Amino acid sequence: MEHAISMTGVEKHYQDFKLDNLSFTLPAGTIMGLIGENGAGKSTTIKLILDLISRDKGEVQVLGQPNRALPKPLREHIGVVLEECTFPDTLTAHHINKILKNIFQTWNEDQFHAYIQRFQVPAQKKVKELSRGMKMKLSIAAALSHDSKLLILDEATSGLDPIVRDEMLDVFLDFMKDETHSILMSSHILSDLEKVSDYIAFMHRGKLLFCEEKDALLDRYGVLKCAKEDLDRLNPSIIKGVRQHQFGAEALVDRDALKGTWTVERATIEDIMIFFAKENGR
Numbered sequence: 341m342e343h344a345i346s347m348t349g350v351e352k353h354y355q356d357f358k359l360d361n362l363s364f365t366l367p368a369g370t371i372m373g374l375i376g377e378n379g380a381g382k383s384t385t386i387k388l389i390l391d392l393i394s395r396d397k398g399e400v401q402v403l404g405q406p407n408r409a410l411p412k413p414l415r416e417h418i419g420v421v422l423e424e425c426t427f428p429d430t431l432t433a434h435h436i437n438k439i440l441k442n443i444f445q446t447w448n449e450d451q452f453h454a455y456i457q458r459f460q461v462p463a464q465k466k467v468k469e470l471s472r473g474m475k476m477k478l479s480i481a482a483a484l485s486h487d488s489k490l491l492i493l494d495e496a497t498s499g500l501d502p503i504v505r506d507e508m509l510d511v512f513l514d515f516m517k518d519e520t521h522s523i524l525m526s527s528h529i530l531s532d533l534e535k536v537s538d539y540i541a542f543m544h545r546g547k548l549l550f551c552e553e554k555d556a557l558l559d560r561y562g563v564l565k566c567a568k569e570d571l572d573r574l575n576p577s578i579i580k581g582v583r584q585h586q587f588g589a590e591a592l593v594d595r596d597a598l599k600g601t602w603t604v605e606r607a608t609i610e611d612i613m614i615f616f617a618k619e620n621g622r
């Protein structure tokens with residue numbers, strides 16, 4: 341299996357939103373960070389991949405099979421964590437273990453308990469008695485305990501404090517030591533995605549603006565700080581976005597195409613996202 345996920349020409353229409361001709365692939369063995377502003381279409385994309393909502397057009401393959409016809413054994417290899425904890429309020433981690441043991445052939449009870457302990461989730465407390473972060477950790481523990489080969493995480497770390505988030509990133513990187521494993525994760529915490537992702541897919545107003553290797557993006561783009569009038573001396577085709585302020589301007593530029601002696605600073609994924617969003621009509 342070459343691709344963990346492949347979307348081709350996918351469309352989804354809501355009354356005032358259109359996910360437009362979405363095509364990308366997540367190569368097996370890699371992590372893709374899905375970024376974009378509120379309402380850009382990230383969760384819609386994830387729901388379409390999981391076939392939780394119907395698409396209007398296009399094809400979706402997951403783990404090498406059409407997503408609508410995934411056999412149950414293959415479904416078991418997909419671990420999902422959505423923004424909201426989906427476990428019923430009255431269950432404890434012990435109950436959840438018993439239930440999931442009957443649902444997943446691949447359920448690994450010892451692994452689940454080990455994660456619960458490692459993540460310090462109180463196993464006797466009911467879901468409704470857990471903090472938001474604890475609920476997320478419970479969901480992540482479950483997603484990692486049924487021999488998942490593909491993890492799909494929608495804002496799964498947003499409720500976690502920086503220390504726990506860092507620990508979770510390590511858990512995800514551990515998961516990736518098996519080179520058949522893959523992760524698609526959406527997050528607004530772009531520094532996290534910058535740390536772990538191999539690819540960045542940027543959605544903007546229902547369109548995919550780019551889906552590229554993270555290192556290539558970081559190599560290609562830089563932030564040029566200059567006077568406003570300096571911008572006129574640059575070839576417009578190398579400027580990917582501009583921010584003007586009281587004392588001058590900042591431009592996201594294509595480093596290789598920039599001629600002359602300009603000082604260009606490293607761009608973060610957050611810089612790249614903000615400049616691209618402004619340029620494409622924020």
Ligand SMILES: Nc1ncnc2c1ncn2[C@@H]1O[C@H](COP(=O)(O)OP(=O)(O)OP(=O)(O)O)[C@@H](O)[C@H]1O
Pocket residue numbers: 354355356357376377378379380381382383384385
């Ligand atoms: N069931 C629905 N019915 C109508 N519109 C919907 C529905 N679900 C989502 N939308 C719309 O689709 C658009 C994209 O929403 P989506 O949840 O995919 O965005 P997102 O990128 O995940 O945003 P956020 O970062 O805020 O979570 C929004 O305009 C939203 O209002």
